[in-house]
Amino acid sequence: MAHPYTAPLADMRFVIEEVLQAPASWARCGRFAEVDAGMAAQVLEEAGRFAAEVLAPTNAPGDLEGCRLDQGQVRTPGGFREAYRTFVDGGWPALACDAQWGGQGLPLLLEAALYEMLLSCNQAWSMYPGLLHGAYATLEAHGSEALKALYLPKLASGEWLAAMALTEPQAGSDLGQVRTRAEAQADGSLRVTGSKIFISGADHDLTDNIVHLVLCRLPDAPPGSKGLSLALVPKLLPDGSRNGIEVDALEHKMGIHGSATCALRYEGATGWLIGAPHRGLQAMFVMMNAARLHVGLQGLGHLERATQSALAYAAERRQLRAPAVPEGQDHRGADPIAWHPAMRRTLWTLRALTEGLRVVAYRAALLIDEAQHHADPERRARSQRLAALLTPIVKAFGTHQGFQGVSAALQVFGGYGYVHEYGIEQQLRDLRIALIYEGTNEIQAIDLLQRKVLADGGAALHALVDDIEAEAARCEAALPHMAEALRRECARLLEATAALQAGREQDPEWPLRVADDYLMGCGHLLLAWAWAAMARAAAGGDDAARARHQRELADFGLQWLLPQAERHWRQVLAREAGLPWV
């Protein structure tokens, strides 16, 4: 049996209240003026109970059973419907939605924490409700008043769910090749025809209606990505009749077996335009950015679960004699593997990745909240830039480190990690998709370097560096070695960025060759920032055990993990390293 999941409420509250000091920010955001630390804690506690008690038990059975296609209708595994009903009854889909549409109007940061817990307990299930938020945000930002009035309350309540129908066989990373056609009808609606693949949640039995946001092309569209439009195509039309959507197949996947990944056809299906004609990509970006944060949270959620499991197993599994024992302990036969140096290193690596990525991901969520709701327009603009900068890092670095971390956790279990028993091999299979969907990690790296850093002349990047150097200043007195590490890493980032700015005209391929390294370097810097900020915040608090833990965690991270960054920055700067043709 998998080890039970315990929601990391104390760690979450520490990050939200002490490290990010979110309540102070909420006080400056009109919409969140009534949210305080106590209310947030209550929300997290309830969410943790749902995740651990209701959702977690559906995970392993859902993997084994999987979805099936039954006469054109997708059936989810046993228990998924019941868990979703409880989720809806608890009002969870509406958590961060606007009160105008029936939502609770709470910060996205709390929704991020909610999803971290859901994803720790069942990634496949969590993808169904996870998809509604992007659709909600897109519709809220770009939908007509009529569409908003009809669909937003249903999405906010979770009565209906949503799907993002982008990919086609020939159009994956290259959405400009989308061929699905939409023709305007006399009544203002669209007639949508085409085939899509790899569409998560395009059909299922959790809700009656499913709102598809479909990337398509109007007859007069220019070729390529500038000719894409976005259509809302519901499974059930407003009159209750079935729309022309046919599910042809479920994909046979490595993992997330409980998530329905559909190949489907729109056969003259009725839809409505969202946003302006040919501006579908812009409308879609709202959806994609929310989705990227959610994917990054998949890395975090799996890391938290894998860390808990590996720690529990390493404490109970006894193999061989360790070279030393903790104070107050003795050798008694074989020692817990948690005492062996190689395992201690893995376990602290897992802790450092998990706790560090939580700060990074939650910070991105807080920035999005501020970008939308802060009273100060300059702060809104600054937070928007920073959120846009962090999003591809949270997605790609979070899922990369999540996958590596879960694989390291699997190794702790030895042979038991390779069989179903402890659930860790399922985690590795489930999480692998997160490095691919919502834009592959390679695409994220190019987005970060080309669009978020080089294109804006470094404005967002300098805001980030200012924040990290402010943390270095706060660390200066009590934790000078952390201040020094942060300043050193910021200098490396700035040096690499300046070199790329100066050299890319002469060698336009250069940023594309090293974008992955650039993103990894940034990710390691963000982790270091997180470890230092946690150590500094805890050192100033009155919880001695927390202070000691965060100090040990930060020292471990700086000594054992941060050194990985240097190679990436060197690789960025190694201009002579060319790439031959294949």
Next chain:
Amino acid sequence: MAHPYTAPLADMRFVIEEVLQAPASWARCGRFAEVDAGMAAQVLEEAGRFAAEVLAPTNAPGDLEGCRLDQGQVRTPGGFREAYRTFVDGGWPALACDAQWGGQGLPLLLEAALYEMLLSCNQAWSMYPGLLHGAYATLEAHGSEALKALYLPKLASGEWLAAMALTEPQAGSDLGQVRTRAEAQADGSLRVTGSKIFISGADHDLTDNIVHLVLCRLPDAPPGSKGLSLALVPKLLPDGSRNGIEVDALEHKMGIHGSATCALRYEGATGWLIGAPHRGLQAMFVMMNAARLHVGLQGLGHLERATQSALAYAAERRQLRAPAVPEGQDHRGADPIAWHPAMRRTLWTLRALTEGLRVVAYRAALLIDEAQHHADPERRARSQRLAALLTPIVKAFGTHQGFQGVSAALQVFGGYGYVHEYGIEQQLRDLRIALIYEGTNEIQAIDLLQRKVLADGGAALHALVDDIEAEAARCEAALPHMAEALRRECARLLEATAALQAGREQDPEWPLRVADDYLMGCGHLLLAWAWAAMARAAAGGDDAARARHQRELADFGLQWLLPQAERHWRQVLAREAGLPWV
């Protein structure tokens, strides 16, 4: 459909003939005096035909169908029996076995190349015949004449297969905890009772008889690993009756679904001692070393297959416009993803890992051949030391890089990599076990550093460094930058080793904390050696395309991959980086 597998015969011959110059070594090994390059090439060609035509088609169906347990008897997936029959009829099990026992007496190096191809085409299937070699070697070295006469001819021909029954629920890495009991009978046989888990090939329907080598404990055994004995326990007794072996369950695994991983009981089963009482671990090491090389070949086999698949897919898949086009090509709509810098980097990484690891693994096999058969006793002893040094690196570094490489190849396929269609996700699931079995990679790292380097005062290590520096000298004139890189990396290795030698008494945990880094540093050095040796060998040949390819490969490896080594050596030397208790 998965891309077809093409046996990399030209690459293999280049390594065997030009880089390792194995035929010259064979000429000095009495047993192989009649083996020449032409004969070897013929063997490889036939083997490649079997792998590609007979074995490869069983791989994906075998994964989907898996093994099943039918009234205590394991049934392998459809096609496995037929493929095995063809394999036996071709005489392949006997390839490297002694002529005295019906074998063909060919070099282990050719057997390694055979298994690389088998593992590229079906890891799960290849594990069945793969297990016979370790059992054969153990029995040949430690079995009584009666056991050898009865069992070796059957194993060599493949008429019977074998299983290594070591692990028990409480005894994984810690074999000293093995509890299975063996009691001596009046007729000189043993009565074996106990439970084993995770036993590959303990039962199946490929052969009638299966020879179990069982780690067990005699009544008067001292506790721990010094009290282990090794027993031969056949499924069918010499009189044809069933022995007391009961299969309780098949493990439900992440991958290698076609390989029967059994939980089983010996219920007073009849067996015979192999080697001296309480000396089972020593007898077993013969088996384990052969098995570790085979596991390392799993990394190589999967890398070769994944590289072929990713190259084929990247050439045919068109997405987005690349920043530049190869000479003589034009943009026509979207470009092949093989033209995009991030993909070129991945594809060259795959090539560099595959070709480099082939040299490393084949070199280890050649050293084992020399250790057993070379005419010069000093050369035998030297090759033995080097083979023992390389074995844990081949196992751990080969499987680590294999797993990372296959995951990188999966990424080339985007969403198509996560579904069954191209077979790459199966490769990732299958290969993951190789980082665990036959001693986890963490155990290999400790074996390398503690037993193969520090315990012998560096004798084997200095022999290795001498060989690498000899290659540097050969590179000096035409490829001075490669000579310099090899010397620099050797110096790093020697510096780290000397520091550990000097400091470990004061801090006995130090080698255990950094053994993983030490092994990774060694692995990167071996890759660099391989790239340089290939470039140098090709530069001196008359195949201009080969020379250009190996030069590009070596330059790529030194520029993009070797920089990873530095961090590992620094981590080894970072004595202040302590590990807190968990």
